[in-house]
Amino acid sequence: MQKIVSYPLSAIYYLLFGLVLVVFHPIQWVCFNVFGYKAHKVSVDYLNLCLIVCTRMLGTTYKVSNRELIPEGVPLILVANHQSMYDIISMVWYLRKFHPKFVSKAELGKGIPSVSYNLRKGGSVLIDRDQPKQAIPAIKGLGQYIQKYNRAAAIFPEGTRSKTGTPKPFAATGLKVLMKAAPDAYVVPISINNSWKMMRFGFFPVGLGNHITIKIHPAIAVNSATADEIIAKAEADVVGDLKYNN
Numbered sequence: 619m620q621k622i623v624s625y626p627l628s629a630i631y632y633l634l635f636g637l638v639l640v641v642f643h644p645i646q647w648v649c650f651n652v653f654g655y656k657a658h659k660v661s662v663d664y665l666n667l668c669l670i671v672c673t674r675m676l677g678t679t680y681k682v683s684n685r686e687l688i689p690e691g692v693p694l695i696l697v698a699n700h701q702s703m704y705d706i707i708s709m710v711w712y713l714r715k716f717h718p719k720f721v722s723k724a725e726l727g728k729g730i731p732s733v734s735y736n737l738r739k740g741g742s743v744l745i746d747r748d749q750p751k752q753a754i755p756a757i758k759g760l761g762q763y764i765q766k767y768n769r770a771a772a773i774f775p776e777g778t779r780s781k782t783g784t785p786k787p788f789a790a791t792g793l794k795v796l797m798k799a800a801p802d803a804y805v806v807p808i809s810i811n812n813s814w815k816m817m818r819f820g821f822f823p824v825g826l827g828n829h830i831t832i833k834i835h836p837a838i839a840v841n842s843a844t845a846d847e848i849i850a851k852a853e854a855d856v857v858g859d860l861k862y863n864n
Contacts, residue, residue, distance in 0.1 A: 620825070620826050620827075621819055621823060623826065624676075624819070624823035624824060624825065624826050625823045627675065627676060627823070627824075627826065628676075628822055628823035628824045630675070631672060631673070631675055631676055631824060632822070632824075634672045634675075635669060635672050636731075638665065638668045638669055638672060638732075639665075639730070639731040639732040639733065640731050640732075642661065642664075642665040642668070642731075642732045643731040643732045643735060645661050645665075646658060646661050646662065646665070646732060646735050646736060646739075647735065649661040650735075650739050658739065658740065659717065659740070662710065662736050662740055663710065663711060663714045665732055665736075666707050666710040666711040666714075667711050669707050670707060670708070670711055673704070673707075673816070676816075676824055676825075676826050676827070676828075677826050677827035677828070678704075678816065678827075678828050678829075678830065679828075679829045679830070680708060680712070680829075680830050680831075680832070681829065681830075681831045681832070682708075682712045682713075682831075682832045682833075682834070683831070683832070683833050683834065684833060684834035684835070685712075685713070685834055687806075687834050687835070687836055687837060688713075688716060688806055688834060688837065689804050689837050690715075690716075691768055692768055692802060692803065692804055693764040693765050693768055693769065693770075693771075693800045693802055693803035693804070694716055694764065694769070694770035694771070694803060694804055694805075694806055694837075695764070695770070695771050695773065695793070695796050695797065695800065695803050695804070695805045695806065695840075696709065696713070696716075696718060696770050696771065696772040696773070696806050696808055697773060697775060697793065697805055697806065697807050697808065697852045697856065698772065698773075698774055698807075698808035698809070698810055698856065699774070699776060699780065699785050699808075699809060699810055699856050699857070699860060700774035700776050700778070700779045700780065700810075701779055701780050701783055701810055701811075701812075701813040701814035702779055702813045702814055702816050702817045703779075703817075704813040704816050704830060705774070705779075705810050705813050706720060706772075708810070708813070708830060708832055709772055709808075709832070712832060713770070716769065716770040717741075717767075717769035717770055718769075718770045718771075718772040719740065719741040719742045719743070719760060719763070719764070719769060719770065719771055719772065720737070720742040720743075720771075720772050720773075721742070721743055721745060721756075721757060721760065721771070721772070721773045721774075721792060722737055722742055722743070722744055722745070723744070723745065723746075723747055724744045724745060724746045724747075726744065727744040741760075741763060741769070742760075743756040743757060743759065743760045744756070745757070747777070750791070753792070754791070754795055757792050757795045757796060757799075758795050758796075758798075758799045759799075760796065760799075761795060761796040761797070761798070761799025761800040761803075762799045762800070764796075764800050764803060765799060765800040765801070765802060765803065770806075771796055771800070771803075773792055773793060773796065775788035775789050775790070775792065775793055775849075775853070776788065776789070777789050779814070780814060781814060781817070782814060783811070783812070783814040783815075783860065783861075785856070785857045785860055788849060788852075788853045790845070790846070790849050793805075793845070793848075793849050793852075794845045794849070797840045797845055797848065798845075800840065801840055801841060802840070802841075803840045804837040804838060804839050804840065805837065805838045805839075805840060805848055805852050806834060806835070806837045806838075807834075807835040807836075807838075807851075807852040807853075807855035807856045808832060808833065808834055808835065808856065809831075809832070809833045809835070809855070809856050809857075809858075809859035809860055810830070810831070810832050811830065811831045811833075811859075811860060811861050812828050812829055812830050812831060812861075813828075813830050815828045816828055816830075833859050835852075835855040835856070835859070836855075838851055838852065
């Protein structure tokens with residue numbers, strides 16, 4: 619029944635979603651090229667707020683807990699599970715204070731209004747997952763960037779999204795590169811629940827009435843343990859709070 623009801627709502631939703639992307643594309647361009655990083659950052663924040671507002675018409679609600687656990691004024695490595703594109707939208711807006719930058723697949727760097735421009739110009743890195751050796755220098759550069767500017771690198775160590783919410787094993791390489799390049803950083807484990815339900819029927823129609831939760835776990839200083847120990851702890855924290863059997 620939900621799927622049937624969702625068809626007309628999804629059509630309206632994607633129309634609004636696309637309109638937001640198209641409208642904010644030139645706004646981003648002007649902000650970046652005329653006013654610089656800070657203005658561009660604000661435009662990206664409000665782009666994602668508008669996208670979140672669009673999801674409200676589908677009955678989507680959000681809850682972010684424990685933001686006070688995130689250290690301020692230091693480099694951050696945000697380590698989260700990955701369930702859908704709504705993970706990124708949520709993190710950009712609700713964690714905007716920390717300037718999150720993403721490790722994204724190269725295909726997203728072209729052809730998508732607003733999204734592609736932000737990924738290319740906003741400090742994120744684009745990698746070709748078929749050529750992992752070429753990805754390492756890019757991820758290293760991101761680590762050096764957050765080390766220099768005390769910003770946040772967001773990474774999904776599962777490598778690809780889980781279509782059912784069931785977590786996949788973490789891959790360690792990207793995390794290790796980030797930690798080595800940003801020795802003053804703190805790893806912040808994040809558990810995201812229920813965003814996969816937005817795409818339970820695929821791209822169309824969109825799932826209705828979902829409650830997306832983002833739970834922040836205590837940060838782990840990169841210099842407090844070995845890389846393997848930190849990654850194991852982060853994975854245990856992230857996976858331990860997932861409700862993928864519901």
